[in-house]
Amino acid sequence: MGKLLHVEWYKLVRDKIYWILLAVIVLVNLIILSGGQQFSLSGYSFLKNIMQKEVITIMMASIYGGLFVGRDFEDGTLYHEITAGRSRIQVLLAKTIVFLLALNGLILIFPLLGIIYCTLKNGWGIPFTAGMEFYLLFVFIAFVLLNCAIGMISMLAAVCFRDVGRTIGIPIILFFIMIMLLNGKYAIQYAHFLPIGMLALVTNGTVHPVYGMLLGSIWSAVLFVISALVFRQAELR
Template identity: 35%
Template sequence: MYCLIKAELYKLVHDKSFFILSALSVMLGSFLMLDQGQLTGYDSVSASLYNAPILMLLTCVFGALYLGKDFADHTLYHMICAGHSRNHVFFSKAILFIVGSNIILLLQPILSIAYNTGSHGWGGHSFGSDSSKVIALFFTTAVLNSAMCGISLLMAFICRDIGKTLSIPALIYFLNIFLLNGPNAKTIAHFIPLGQLRLLIEDSSSIGAALLVGIIFLMCFCLAAVRIFNRSELY
């Protein structure tokens, strides 16, 4: 499995779409923060992560390009024929996809915090006392994003097509946005990853509750995807 992860890492760092989407994420996230004015590093944590649900749409695009392309190129078929187990192939693919997606999502907040801290200081109490809270917030955001990425992962192994792997997760994403702007948004938000992320940024939910929702969704999507992959015919 180590060799597979190493091969996937090589593929990721040579994937032009990964760098293009990362750059788009940084530019879009920075544009959405233009009306915030001058922020300290501490203030930019919540300000930058507040836009994370919008940037998650870019991870849907990345999922279609990174995962869907393997079926178009028959990459997974050749991996299985080379003697690798399906479970190892799946999890190496899933791990690097999730890592890449979280880099795309979190790169702009990290750069924003670093820039504002250097320009206007940290603010808050002190970086040392606030660091554990910031790390927990970033980790929870990554878990919730991974849960949303699980949709792309599942659709990739069901549809085996770049177009459907993009369109279905994007449709589910916009359905989530619609529900979170509906009359029952406060209730629904507690039970879906995208809603928990918004609640977390607004300080209306706890780290534990958000992690629980994210882990449950991620595990369900991954177990369903690997089950389908293990039973499917590759060609």
């Protein structure tokens, strides 16, 4: 398993597209937010605001998911591990772990940089009370797990379709459907079940981050199990 993680990491670090996309995401966010007052907010207020404005970032990160995972299927490079006698589940798990780390890197890079910048420039904004560090840690973990849940859609699409086109296309379609549902009549109800909605609820404090952690974990686990079941018996061409 260690070797599989190592090789996935090796591939990620040498993937120019990832680093270019990371830079583009920071740039796009800077352009979008440059006209507003975001950078005059305190660190805490920036945190509260930013995750609700990350829709485009999440979509761009999902596209990368399609490239990172779908390309391995399309080019057949994923098969090196299988023909070398590795367990399919371990191959999938290693790929998933590195992919989700990469995805979180893309989604969280700008919020983290923004929070650091705003805190250094304008201060944290509210008194740092006892237990706040745990709350912030929970918020961070909830974000990570909810992002994982969103990323797992790309992983499942990759495993089912095994090409770049559909691995990028299907999650984007689902993404738009989720956005539509979250702008509809039952938006609040849907937000409690859809990872992208839960991100907003956790950010604005409507629900405790533990719920976000729970929802993110459940979605991630369910989607991974389905992916694993499909991949375990998949005919790889």
